[in-house]
Amino acid sequence: MLSNKLEPSRHPLAEYVHRLEAGEPLLKDSPRNLIEVVGVLKSYGVVLDAYSRNLNYIAEHQFLVFFPFFKYFNGEITLGKLLRYLWHDRINYEYAEYCMKGMFWHGGAGLDAYIDSPAYRETTERLIQAKFRRNPLVLAFHSLFPEFLPEHMRQMAYYTALGQFWRVMSDIFLSLSDRYDRGEIQSIPDVVSHILAGLVQDANRPITYKVSLRGETYELIPESANLTFLNDTAVPYVESIFFRGAPFPGTVSYNAQAYQVPAAQEDFAYGALYADPIPVGGAGIPPTLLAQDLRHFIPDYLHNIYRQENRQETDLRVKIAESFQKSMYCVTTAAIQGLAPHPLNTEDMHQAKENRRYLEQWMDRFVHSRIHDVNR
Numbered sequence: 001m002l003s004n005k006l007e008p009s010r011h012p013l014a015e016y017v018h019r020l021e022a023g024e025p026l027l028k029d030s031p032r033n034l035i036e037v038v039g040v041l042k043s044y045g046v047v048l049d050a051y052s053r054n055l056n057y058i059a060e061h062q063f064l065v066f067f068p069f070f071k072y073f074n075g076e077i078t079l080g081k082l083l084r085y086l087w088h089d090r091i092n093y094e095y096a097e098y099c100m101k102g103m104f105w106h107g108g109a110g111l112d113a114y115i116d117s118p119a120y121r122e123t124t125e126r127l128i129q130a131k132f133r134r135n136p137l138v139l140a141f142h143s144l145f146p147e148f149l150p151e152h153m154r155q156m157a158y159y160t161a162l163g164q165f166w167r168v169m170s171d172i173f174l175s176l177s178d179r180y181d182r183g184e185i186q187s188i189p190d191v192v193s194h195i196l197a198g199l200v201q202d203a204n205r206p207i208t209y210k211v212s213l214r215g216e217t218y219e220l221i222p223e224s225a226n227l228t229f230l231n232d233t234a235v236p237y238v239e240s241i242f243f244r245g246a247p248f249p250g251t252v253s254y255n256a257q258a259y260q261v262p263a264a265q266e267d268f269a270y271g272a273l274y275a276d277p278i279p280v281g282g283a284g285i286p287p288t289l290l291a292q293d294l295r296h297f298i299p300d301y302l303h304n305i306y307r308q309e310n311r312q313e314t315d316l317r318v319k320i321a322e323s324f325q326k327s328m329y330c331v332t333t334a335a336i337q338g339l340a341p342h343p344l345n346t347e348d349m350h351q352a353k354e355n356r357r358y359l360e361q362w363m364d365r366f367v368h369s370r371i372h373d374v375n376r
Contacts, residue, residue: 025192041176108236121150124150156220
């Protein structure tokens, strides 16, 4: 193992540096962890399918709509669906938008750069002029506030980018569950290998965005923009949602004088790898919406385990949040392995040293995370 060839790491999380160098995941391998991770990812795959479809629908059909009252209906508006919506018998698409806005605010990678490019701005302007060609009031508003509608279309790009990213991840998680059911996934390392293979397979999948208006197609992000799944959606997603995130309303003060929210975005540590699962269930806590969605699709083998524990189903959302957090450490392990400068099992000492620096930089981000908690 590389940890035996190099001097022991002096990092505060040296244990995890050495585990990664040895090809082991950040999450400890155990039968219980395996059941939790596979079970919650099966549910997450179903939920992501719904999130993905809705995000892409909004980007393709609700662009430049000022009051999109029915954006969560995916174009299928019926009385029964409206009543279920009002009764809250539905998927919480608001959580998908929360993640999208987190990515949009934190930015990063090629997508963030492209939506500020002259090419994107030019196509957006043509679309705005075509959309409101018979609406002088909106065009006058656009002249007075020339960044308002373009900023809306920049956000639409993130709707579709996250939708396309989650489309891939949904397929990865659902196929993971199928392989587990067939007995092909028997350990946490198997889970990580499956996720990594899926990320690699679709690494260069193009991220594009086009809309149709009155029979004309507007290619806002053409394939020639060279935006790809891994570098331009997966990596920014990990940075924005796994690490940085945003403080949940009601848990900290947004008052600048209280100094409870970091002044710099890069200092944010509210992502999925840091979040305390206990507040799940409270008003204003976005992961509550995700846990509520996941509980509908939790497989029986995991649901039965939850029922047998203390408090049974009274804290079901918290239990789901804890399992979900474990699964995100597996996804992060796959991302770390996939982005490593050299194979982690390299025999070359120079490459091993570069890998060591790379892993220790990652571990800097985990010092205040819940990495110890998920491994207890």
